[in-house]
Amino acid sequence: MNASITEHKRTSLAEFAAERLIRGSGIMAIVFVFLIFAFLLREGLPAFTEVPLDNLFSARWYPIEEYYGILPLIFGSLVVTIGAAIIAMPIGLLTAIFIAEIAPRWLREILKPLIEVVAGIPSVVLGFFGVVILSSLVRETLNLPTGLTAFTGSVILAYMALPTIVSVAEDALDAVPRSYRDAALALGATKWQTIWMVTVKAGKSGILTAMMLGIGRAIGETMAVLMVTGNAARVALEPGALFMPVRTMTATIAAEMGEVAQGSAHFHVLFAIGIVLFVITFLVNLVASFAIFRQSKRSARLLS
Amino acid sequence: MERTPKIVIEHLNFTYDDGTESLLDVSSTIYANEITVIFGPAGGGKSTLLRVINRLNDLAAGKSMTGRVLLDGQDIYAKEVDVTALRRKVGIVFAQPQPLPLSLRANIEYGPRLAGVRDKQKLDQLVEQSLTQAALWDEVKDRLNDSGYALSGGQQQRLCLARVLALEPEVILMDEPMSGLDPLSTAKIEDSMQQLKQLYTIVIAPHNIQQAARVADNAAFFLQGRLIEEGTGKQLFTKPKDKRTEDYIMGRFG
Numbered sequence: 001m002n003a004s005i006t007e008h009k010r011t012s013l014a015e016f017a018a019e020r021l022i023r024g025s026g027i028m029a030i031v032f033v034f035l036i037f038a039f040l041l042r043e044g045l046p047a048f049t050e051v052p053l054d055n056l057f058s059a060r061w062y063p064i065e066e067y068y069g070i071l072p073l074i075f076g077s078l079v080v081t082i083g084a085a086i087i088a089m090p091i092g093l094l095t096a097i098f099i100a101e102i103a104p105r106w107l108r109e110i111l112k113p114l115i116e117v118v119a120g121i122p123s124v125v126l127g128f129f130g131v132v133i134l135s136s137l138v139r140e141t142l143n144l145p146t147g148l149t150a151f152t153g154s155v156i157l158a159y160m161a162l163p164t165i166v167s168v169a170e171d172a173l174d175a176v177p178r179s180y181r182d183a184a185l186a187l188g189a190t191k192w193q194t195i196w197m198v199t200v201k202a203g204k205s206g207i208l209t210a211m212m213l214g215i216g217r218a219i220g221e222t223m224a225v226l227m228v229t230g231n232a233a234r235v236a237l238e239p240g241a242l243f244m245p246v247r248t249m250t251a252t253i254a255a256e257m258g259e260v261a262q263g264s265a266h267f268h269v270l271f272a273i274g275i276v277l278f279v280i281t282f283l284v285n286l287v288a289s290f291a292i293f294r295q296s297k298r299s300a301r302l303l304s
Numbered sequence: 305m306e307r308t309p310k311i312v313i314e315h316l317n318f319t320y321d322d323g324t325e326s327l328l329d330v331s332s333t334i335y336a337n338e339i340t341v342i343f344g345p346a347g348g349g350k351s352t353l354l355r356v357i358n359r360l361n362d363l364a365a366g367k368s369m370t371g372r373v374l375l376d377g378q379d380i381y382a383k384e385v386d387v388t389a390l391r392r393k394v395g396i397v398f399a400q401p402q403p404l405p406l407s408l409r410a411n412i413e414y415g416p417r418l419a420g421v422r423d424k425q426k427l428d429q430l431v432e433q434s435l436t437q438a439a440l441w442d443e444v445k446d447r448l449n450d451s452g453y454a455l456s457g458g459q460q461q462r463l464c465l466a467r468v469l470a471l472e473p474e475v476i477l478m479d480e481p482m483s484g485l486d487p488l489s490t491a492k493i494e495d496s497m498q499q500l501k502q503l504y505t506i507v508i509a510p511h512n513i514q515q516a517a518r519v520a521d522n523a524a525f526f527l528q529g530r531l532i533e534e535g536t537g538k539q540l541f542t543k544p545k546d547k548r549t550e551d552y553i554m555g556r557f558g
Contacts, residue, residue: 177402179398179400179402180402180404180405182360182398182402183398183402183403183404183464184404184414185360185391186358186360186391186395186396186398186468187391187392187395187414187415187418187467187468187471188388188389188391188392188415188418188419188471189388189414189418190388190418193418198404198405201405202405
C-alpha cells in the first residue's frame with residue numbers, strides 16, 4: 001500500500017516538472033517575438049526623426065548621398081510579390097485539384113512527397129538557378145537588355161510558393177467530405193462541375209489559407225530575390241515595369257546591412273524598412289485570418 | 305392493375321477493392337409506381353445496391369462487378385450510356401442530408417441548371433413544386449435565399465428530397481433517408497412518398513423494420529449480400545416464407 005502511494009508522489013513530481021517545462025517554453029516563444037519586435041522598433045524608429053519624412057518617403061534610394069527614399073523598395077517588393085502571386089495561385093490551385101481529385105492513387109503517392117521535397121530546396125540554390133538559367137532565358141526570349149528583372153524574381157518566388165500552396169490546398173480539398181461530391185454527382189453534375197462548384201467551394205477557407213501562406217513566404221524571401229531581380233532601386237510606373245530590374249525591401253536589408261556604420265541614419269533606415277516589412281506581413285496575415293475566422297464562424301453557425 | 309417492370313437486376317455480383325463481397329448473385333425486378341423496400345441488417349448490401357443502380361459506385365476505385373442492371377430494358381452499364389443523364393433519371397437521397405454550400409433556392413436549382421434549364425419562370429416553378437412535394441414549401445417559402453445549412457436536420461433531409469424531385473426523375477432511391485429524423489419529419493416524408501409514387505418509382509432502404517413495414521408495396525430481404533426473399537410488403541411482413549426473414553422481422557437477430 002505504502003509503496004504505491006510514494007510511487008504516485010514521484011509521478012506527480014515528474015508531472016509538475018513537465019508541466020512547468022512546457023509552460024515555460026510556450027511563454028519563451030511569446031517573449032522572443034516581443035523582444036524581436038521591441039528591438040526592431042528601438043533600432044528603426046529613430047530613422048523617422050533623423051531623416052526628414054519627405055526624404056524617407058521619396059522615390060530616390062541612394063544612401064551614400066543621404067537619399068533614403070524607401071518607396072522604390074516597397075514598390076519593388078510589391079511588384080515581385082504580386083507577380084509571384086499571379087503566377088503561383090492558379091497553378092497551385094490547379095495542381096492541388098489534380099492531385100486531390102483527378103490523379104490515380106499511385107500517382108498521388110508519388111506527387112505529394114515530391115512536392116514537399118521541392119519545398120526543401122534552399123533559396124540560394126533557386127537563386128543560382130535563376131541567375132544562370134532563367135535570367136538568360138528571359139533575356140533572350142523577351143529580347144531585354146538584362147534578364148535580371150522583377151519578372152524573373154516573380155517566377156522564382158512563384159516556384160518557391162508553389163509547394164506551400166499545393167500541399168495546404170490539397171489537404172483542404174482532401175478534407176471535403178465525400179458526401180458533398182456524392183450529392184453533386186447524384187444530381188447529374190459532371191466530375192469537373194463537381195470539383196469546381198462544390199469541392200473547391202467547400203474547401204474555400206483552406207485554399208485561402210494556402211494562398212496566404214504562399215504569399216507570406218514570397219514576400220519575406222530574400223536570397224533568391226537578391227540574386228535575380230537586378231537590384232535597381234527605382235519606381236517604374238510605365239508599362240513593362242515588370243520586365244525591368246527592381247530592388248526589394250528584403251534584398252536591400254540583406255545587401256547593405258553588412259557594410260553600414262552601426263548607429264548611423266542609414267543603419268536606422270534599414271531597420272525602419274524592417275518595420276515596414278513587418279507591418280505589411282502582419283496585415284497580410286491579419287486579413288487572411290480574419291477571412292478564415294469569418295468563414296469558420298459562419299459555417300459553425302450554419303452547421304449548428 | 306398491370307405492373308410495369310422499371311428496373312431489372314440480373315445476377316449482380318459486386319466486390320469492393322478490399323475483397324469484401326457486397327452483393328452475391330442478386331436478381332430482382334423493381335416495378336414502376338410502387339414503393340419497393342430493401343431491408344435487412346447492416347452490411348447486407350443495401351447501400352451498395354442503391355449506389356449501383358445510379359452508378360455512384362463508378363467512383364469507388366478497385367471494385368469489380370458482374371451481372372446486368374436494366375432500366376426500361378436498357379443496360380445502364382452499357383458504353384453508350386451518359387452517366388450524368390442516368391443520374392438525372394435515377395435520383396438518390398442519402399442517409400445524411402448533405403445540402404450543397406449554396407442557398408436553399410440554389411440547392412434546388414442546381415440539378416435543373418446542370419441539365420440546361422435556364423428559364424427563370426421554369427426554375428421558380430420547379431422550386432415551388434418540388435418543395436411542396438417534399439412537404440417543405442410552407443416552412444421555407446419566405447427564406448429561399450438562406451443557406452441550406454440554416455435548416456434543421458429534418459428540413460435539410462426534405463430539402464435533399466426536393467432537390468432530387470426538381471430533376472423530375474423517374475426513379476427515386478432513398479438510402480436510410482429518415483435515420484436522423486424526428487418522428488414528425490418522418491411522418492411528413494412518408495406521407496409525401498404515398499403521393500410521389502403516383503409519379504415515380506421509389507426504392508427505399510429504411511433504417512428500421514417498422515418503417516419498412518409501413519411504406520412497403522414490395523419488399524426484399526437482404527442478408528450478407530444475398531437476396532433471401534422478396535414479395536409484396538403484406539406477405540413478407542406477415543407471412544415470411546424463409547426462416548431467416550421471419551427471425552429478422554421478429555427481432556431475433558440484427
